[in-house]
Amino acid sequence: MEELVRSSPLPVFIVFFLRGCGHCRSMEQEWGALATELKDQVQVASLDALQWRPLTELWGVERFPSIKLVKGDRVYDFHGDREVDDFKAFALGGFASGSGAPLPALPGGAPPHASPGAQPHAPPGARERGDVAERQGASYLHLAIGFGLGMLFAAAIWGCVSWSGTTGTGEATAEKDEKVD
DSSP: OHHHHHHOSSOEEEEEEOTTOHHHHHTHHHHHHHHHHTTTTOEEEEEETTTTHHHHHHTTOOSSSEEEEEETTEEEEOOSOSSHHHHHHHHTTGGGGSOOEEOOOOTTSOOTTSOTTOSTTOOTTHHHHHHHHHHHHHHHHHHHHHHHHHHHHHHHHHHHHHGGGBOTTSOBOHHHHOOOO
């Protein structure tokens, strides 16, 4: 996806979506119609934000659906109505009324138009795949730490609840300690 966006001679119109998002699902027909209408003028793409989380984070997407148009080395955010005619007007030049932002830098500090695999002895795309794997590893590490802290918190709460049958001094009540013959 990154290589397509950075090397395309045509503008690239991208929607970042979540499968469970109602707004995203309701926009699918318009997005498909746009792809059909503009097939030789603009490349239309969609990106599942969960499946491509590192890429979604790299592009600074926080709300869904997020719609962006890339032309040259600039990125333009779409903020209009979610109708085919509005998408089409934006894609065919309406974006030029905004200033846009520079393309996000590739992981590892490579310039925006450099190929991710441009290092010597690296197969094409190897650097990008490594960065994605590294970020996914970091995500799993954060998940594991969060899980561990959650378990400690739950254990502390459970410990407080299990002492609820004690007296105010922390000693067990006599009824529980007495043995019945």
